[in-house]
Amino acid sequence: MGDFYEPGHTYSETNPAYDWAFRCDTVTAHPEDGERTALGWRRFKGVWEPYAYGEDDWDLHALVGINHPQEAPRG
Template sequence: MSTRDELIGYCLVNLPNEPAFEHAEVLADRYRAEVLADRDRQFVAWLLKKSREEEHGEVIARLASKVARGAVRPNNLRTDFFQPGHTYTHVDDGTDWKFRVDTVTTHPEDGERTALGWRHFRGQWEPCAYGEDDYEIHLYVGTADVTEGGAA
């Protein structure tokens, strides 16, 4: 359960005369947006300060501009899970395991991510789904991104 869900549940249980569930969701989402916007403003201010102090400040200033206009978003930064369009393998474990990710979806109730794609193991390709717990296991044994023409 997320902190957002806990907050909404707390409001509904402890403030019975307050707005309905949907309104509590709207308020929680609005508060989150305010917190993120404030964080982004502080980060941009810090980047601009660093751009004036550093030797290659123009690069930092360009990054600040991208953050300020919303070009840097959490959904295009996530690297803490399998990424669509990427292929992964184990490093130095002696297996022929590979996993090509076609898409990532989330569970409708708890939001847990699942990567859907094709696994190559023991000489055969087969459809496969890996959840977040599976990712932690593969990360532990040394998974590497071996996408051709992309990040490796």
């Protein structure tokens, strides 16, 4: 596992009861402080929506064990 979300990967909770996933499309950095933000699509409770996760979110997800990357489906 890397130190942050990676474009082209989908991260998901292994317990289907939570129904959470995040497909990372790109990562950008704040122009002043360099903090990274992952941009992509989050699925929560069966609904996909555009979403952004910052570095603090990565730390939280790594702590509770929900960062399980898989290659994002193409097309």
